Amino acid sequence: MKILTAEQLSEADKRTIERQNITSEELMERAATLVFNEIHNRLNGAPIPIKVFCGIGNNGGDGLVIARHLIQHGYHVTIYVVNYSDKRSDDFLANYEKLKSITNDWPQLIKGEDNFPEINTGDFVIDAMFGIGLNRPIEGWVAKLVGLINDSKAFTLAIDMPSGLFSDKVPGNDAAVIEADFTLSFQAPKLVFFLPETMDYVGDLQILDIGLDREFLAEIKAPIHLIEKVEAASLYKPRKTNSHKGDYGHVLIVGGSYGKIGSVLLTATAALKTGSGLCSLYIPECGYNIVQTGLPEAMVLTDKDSEQLTTYPEDFEADVVCFGMGAGTSQKTVGALEDLLNSVKEPVVIDADGLNILSNNKKLLDLLPKDSVLTPHPGELKRLIGEWQDDFDKLEKAKDFSKKYDVVLVIKGAHSFTIKGDEIYVNNSGNPGMATAGSGDVLSGVITSLLGQSYEPLSAAILGVYLHGRSGDFAASELGYESVLAGDIAQNIGKAVKDLFQSEMKDSERN
Numbered sequence: 001m002k003i004l005t006a007e008q009l010s011e012a013d014k015r016t017i018e019r020q021n022i023t024s025e026e027l028m029e030r031a032a033t034l035v036f037n038e039i040h041n042r043l044n045g046a047p048i049p050i051k052v053f054c055g056i057g058n059n060g061g062d063g064l065v066i067a068r069h070l071i072q073h074g075y076h077v078t079i080y081v082v083n084y085s086d087k088r089s090d091d092f093l094a095n096y097e098k099l100k101s102i103t104n105d106w107p108q109l110i111k112g113e114d115n116f117p118e119i120n121t122g123d124f125v126i127d128a129m130f131g132i133g134l135n136r137p138i139e140g141w142v143a144k145l146v147g148l149i150n151d152s153k154a155f156t157l158a159i160d161m162p163s164g165l166f167s168d169k170v171p172g173n174d175a176a177v178i179e180a181d182f183t184l185s186f187q188a189p190k191l192v193f194f195l196p197e198t199m200d201y202v203g204d205l206q207i208l209d210i211g212l213d214r215e216f217l218a219e220i221k222a223p224i225h226l227i228e229k230v231e232a233a234s235l236y237k238p239r240k241t242n243s244h245k246g247d248y249g250h251v252l253i254v255g256g257s258y259g260k261i262g263s264v265l266l267t268a269t270a271a272l273k274t275g276s277g278l279c280s281l282y283i284p285e286c287g288y289n290i291v292q293t294g295l296p297e298a299m300v301l302t303d304k305d306s307e308q309l310t311t312y313p314e315d316f317e318a319d320v321v322c323f324g325m326g327a328g329t330s331q332k333t334v335g336a337l338e339d340l341l342n343s344v345k346e347p348v349v350i351d352a353d354g355l356n357i358l359s360n361n362k363k364l365l366d367l368l369p370k371d372s373v374l375t376p377h378p379g380e381l382k383r384l385i386g387e388w389q390d391d392f393d394k395l396e397k398a399k400d401f402s403k404k405y406d407v408v409l410v411i412k413g414a415h416s417f418t419i420k421g422d423e424i425y426v427n428n429s430g431n432p433g434m435a436t437a438g439s440g441d442v443l444s445g446v447i448t449s450l451l452g453q454s455y456e457p458l459s460a461a462i463l464g465v466y467l468h469g470r471s472g473d474f475a476a477s478e479l480g481y482e483s484v485l486a487g488d489i490a491q492n493i494g495k496a497v498k499d500l501f502q503s504e505m506k507d508s509e510r511n
């Protein structure tokens with residue numbers, strides 16, 4: 001799914017009105033009715049106090065439409081018009097008028113702190129103050145109202161965007177932003193919903209298809225994509241009946257050191273579970289018995305050093321090599337990575353200490369084969385590309401790095417970002433149970449395996465990150481977040497792959 005900017009969405013809005021020959025008021029009615037349906041499905045008539053805070057632009061207009069439908073369905077609704085300006089939009093005014101025919105309870109005008117209502121923890125708050133039209137930070141009494149809503153701890157549903165959040169920049173420190181529990185957003189996700197600095201404002205997210213012009217949405221150039229099941233499934237290559245293990249790649253996992261042999265074991269397990277035909281490991285000698293016992297399906301070669309890697313095996317024929325997990329950063333191991341990079345021509349996967357070695361020895365970056373995949377977490381990324389000012393700056397620096405060295409970067413996190421040149425793919429699978437030692441090692445194994453199975457490096461990274469997250473979701477649903485171990489993620493890869501082609505049952509279809 002394309003992630004669009006506020007400008008692109010406003011343009012889509014205009015095109016839809018032209019091509020579908022509807023008024024903007026009709027489009028607002030359509031969008032806000034979808035929101036009402038979602039609320040009604042969940043509340044099912046519950047008599048809880050609903051407080052709708054409407055701005056005076058079109059986000060506020062949406063709020064008025066939602067409130068009208070709620071009132072007509074017997075809900076206990078109070079409407080507040082947050083009168084931050086006199087420039088009421090036409091569609092806001094039209095819907096303000098429409099309220100007259102259905103209720104005698106006129107909306108309450110908020111013009112300053114004196115008009116603030118009481119907001120209780122048990123209230124249901126609808127935030128329709130600002131959407132994609134916010135163009136400067138919220139200030140003065142409106143900022144205080146945002147604080148009051150947040151402090152109330154009432155369940156807060158944001159319409160289109162939590163008020164105070166910009167679609168294209170990070171709010172400053174101490175900025176007033178609604179901390180939503182749930183955001184219902186129109187047509188396309190916005191990038192800020194997924195960035196570490198801003199995602200917490202959004203709460204749970206649902207995108208509503210409000211039927212904006214398909215042709216325009218298909219044509220529009222968007223370098224940022226959200227990766228969910230449909231996108232991941234489109235990358236998957238089915239196995240052939242007439243095939244053998246030689247068709248599915250021989251991967252070589254290079255890493256481990258004394259005390260950190262478990263890491264390579266996790267990576268190799270994940271590679272085999274993702275479907276590699278053959279898996280070899282190159283490790284310091286101390287790991288030999290551990291790996292041979294822990295993973296009988298794998299083959300093991302050992303370095304002459306018993307505790308760390310010092311070389312790379314000459315003339316070893318693997319389809320893809322992965323380097324770094326548990327390897328340490330000693331000078332001898334730097335030599336091992338240098339040997340590896342001097343002898344392979346095909347894309348490699350570099351993770352963990354492999355990345356730290358590259359950061360400490362930047363000249364090695366020039367030796368990376370084109371389209372190699374680097375999988376840093378934010379700490380490793382900082383060492384690689386330097387400090388950034390905010391998440392937008394981070395993405396710019398990451399794109400520059402990807403272009404300079406011609407590599408695919410996977411920035412790991414709650415939403416991992418896969419970057420190649422100017423293209424960005426935001427992952428939407430996974431859960432906090434995956435914040436556990438070794439889960440990154442599993443990811444490297446998945447990506448390496450897909451590369452060995454002839455996936456293009458970018459596809460291997462995007463699909464690998466998605467499958468890894470989905471495996472974590474299966475592990476968490478069985479075990480609970482706290483009990484997920486990295487090995488459990490590896491054990492669930494098969495379920496994640498099968499799930500690519502299972503259609504999701506809608507809530508309304510469940511008994």
Ligand SMILES: NC(=O)C1=CN([C@@H]2O[C@H](COP(=O)(O)OP(=O)(O)OC[C@H]3O[C@@H](n4cnc5c(N)ncnc54)[C@H](OP(=O)(O)O)[C@@H]3O)[C@@H](O)[C@H]2O)[C@@H](O)CC1
Nearest residue numbers: 009013028057058059130131132133134135136137138160
């Ligand atoms: N995209 C779609 O297809 C559809 C979109 N729809 C809906 O439209 C929403 C966008 O509506 P919108 O453009 O009217 O902007 P909105 O967010 O209501 O705010 C604008 C007002 O705020 C003002 N203002 C800005 N910053 C301010 C500040 N800090 N402090 C004070 N004032 C500030 C600004 O005025 P200014 O003072 O800058 O001239 C203006 O008056 C979108 O999010 C969605 O909900 C659906 O109805 C249908 C389909």
Ligand SMILES: Nc1ncnc2c1ncn2[C@@H]1O[C@H](COP(=O)(O)OP(=O)(O)O)[C@@H](O)[C@H]1O
Nearest residue numbers: 377413414430431432434435437438439440441
């Ligand atoms: N809250 C979360 N939601 C989704 N995925 C997560 C979350 N926390 C961690 N992950 C995933 O788990 C992995 C952690 O990797 P990493 O930090 O390298 O761990 P380690 O070094 O212990 O292997 C990444 O793939 C990351 O995307």
Ligand SMILES: [K+]
Nearest residue numbers: 127130159161
């Ligand atoms: K809002």
